[in-house]
Amino acid sequence: MRWKSRYWVYLMLFALAAINYLDRVALSVSAGRIQTDLGIDKVQLGYLFSSFLWGYTLCLVPIGLMVDRFGARSVTAASMAVWSAATAVTGAAVSMGGVIGARVVMGIGESCCYPAASRIIREWVPAKERATAMTIFNSGAYFGPALGAVGLSWLVSVLDWRLSFVVCGVVGFIWLAVWLIFFRQPENTSWISAEERATIHRERETASQAQGAAAPPVGLGRLIGCTTMWGLMLTQGAGAYTQYLFLTWLPNYLQTERGMTLLKSGTVMALPYLGSIVVSVALGILSDRLLTPQAVEAGRRRIVLGAVVLGGATILFVPWVSSIEAILLLITVALGAVATGNALNMTLLGDLLRSKSDLGRATGLLLIGGNVFGFMAPIVTGYVVKATGHFDAAFAAAGGLLLMGALSSWFFTRSPIGTRDDASGERMQEAVGGVK
Template sequence: MTTAGRTDTAADAPAVAVGRYRWVVVALLFTAMIINYVDRQALGLLKADLTTEFGWSETNYADLVFWFQAAYAIAYLAWGRIIDRIGARFGFGIAFAIWQVGHMATAAAGSFGGFIASRVILGLGEGGAFPSGIKSITEWFPKKERAFATGLFNAGTNIGAIVTPLLIPALTLAFGWKMTFIVTGLMGLVWLPIWLLVYRRPREHKKVSAAELAHIESDPADPVDRIPWIRLLRYRETWAFAIGKFLIDPIWWMFLFWLPDFLGKRHGLDLKTFGPPLVVIYLLSDVGSVGGGWLSSRFMKMGWSINRARKTTMLVCALLAVPVAGAALASNLWVAVLIIGVATAAHQGFSATLYTLPGDVFPRSAVGSVIGIGGMLGAVGGMVFSKYIGGVLEDLGTYTPIFVVAASAYLLALLAVHLLTPKMEPVKI
């Protein structure tokens, strides 16, 4: 077979290098995730200042998180289907533009309703990020590399979480919180034209060699027909991914939106001082994201089945998250940082592995939709958990019950995945 003047048979020659252009796609996705998390986390870092300025209660802030997650849930489901139809290139481009508008619109918020509106727009756009990213990885990587590639691009979320506590306080102290949203939004928009210019499907890309294309397409061919969205709900594999997301996503939301508040209340940190602890926590998260993807791919290279490799990796991550139950009891700041950092690393390793499951068992044409279903359920779980967090902090004033829930979520998620997909075999369409 030939494409754009290339012969696939050339890829069979052992002397021909496979090529590495697919990693350029990972680099673009990695950068987008950095921007995504700067935009998402900025409000959480400014919680104490905005609470003072606008007189918010704990439940007010929980409501802001709730409405962001509600929009994110709806958008995640919708974007999954949209991206399966129009592709990752334009799908991601449109989603990115929407969330940058929502992020910058925060600067115009003068009331609680204004903040809710801007967070809803942000959620509607950011809901397209992971369906687009996973769709891109599925298009550009064979199954044996997807977990590692997913871990790499997902590591951008942690870099974003590292950059944010360094960037946002500096900009806020220098220019005020409103200009902070505008400046970071304009900086992020630089990514959009680069994505639109660079991204194509592998067979449409002139810089992909025949050898690399053969490597990308080395898995058995998928059915070309799209699968109706409602039909996907009949498969246990869809629910294995979705229930896993429902259980673990709320924990990451908690880390992302409430860690600055926890560090302030428990250890007396503020906008000028919580940067270094957060940087350490999210550096550890990066190790977990890349390490989890690497471990799963390494197991497969050792000859393990997808089922054994993925579930063993998730079990290791789930066990590493258990000690976070005692994070609020640690009186020493850096002991708490280490416990939480290991838990966030465990989350990212678990999450990167979980994200590969739809691509492992569904045809490429359905991956975006399955990711959308799971992401929606994950955001719904986040909505429920945000209300729980707000109520606990309002009534009890302690993070201990919250961290206890976080410690158990990953083992429960792995149990659900295993019960629903005991062999993790490709679905029969």
């Protein structure tokens, strides 16, 4: 495959997601030390894990509207500055309230990441490459925890947990400098060729999206009233629950239930995350190659998406195995499925959404669906572990939600989003070969 200049944008988005999740996992890696320093129990720790999602979820739609109004470049830059500063300040907190305050602000900043990336992918990526670009971007959300599990575990074990947050903040500001120097819209970017720019312009919209490109946005109310939008939100929620279960509690699970040291649990935690990146990118490329433009137009990506999400339900078997190797394999499969499912679900949103003007707010809604489930995962798990002394029921809940997510994808995402009436949307889908 010949290197294209637009791949640099894919890598910048990969790094954006990696930093986003590196900052999130910093608290999970340091949880044991923070719990001791602040004198908190498992339930309080669960609330601490969840706290960044409070600001994150509340700001998804407002930030999405800002992305639609002001563009992805400037909003992403401002958001990165906010969340990197908040991450660094976390290291100075001396109470549970201080950590929660810093994490809430961090979440507000991070709420830009996915709405902006969806907009950038719609503007920079030919339609036939969307799943590949989205899985590369979303893989950063798994590389960040892998990097944090190893690097931050070492940093916390030999130095101090507070310094790890400062390091994470500095990394964000380095990315911000690169972003401001190099990133522009394809029309204003000097480092891509005229031929590639023409390819991007010609192929970044499907036929229906090209027809609706100049159409006014349908608005938040019509998006909320769309069955397809609700189906996408449910599928996103199922994946997010499992993702945050592992992101927040996996180090603690390995340390308390499997008897690992801080450093060893960090190293072991990195393996499923790295494996999930390979699985996710491979399945994203396969999805693009399997689906014709007509199938993408008809929303058939949902068939692949449902099958992938169903594969993540292998997490149900974790309580039944005792070998650490088998547990890691099951977690790798589950994480790989969730990573791919989240990326394909956002790609499907782009496939089905007819007006680009609605993309920021639609992505915000999609992520609200995900994060309503996501911010419950750390809290519910904290209560479950405190009550039972084990993680078995927590894994069972995640597996059940993934089964629900697969069914939601197959049965509730059959129509385009943003057509003027449902009947015409269904007729259009049938005309291009949509599955009934």
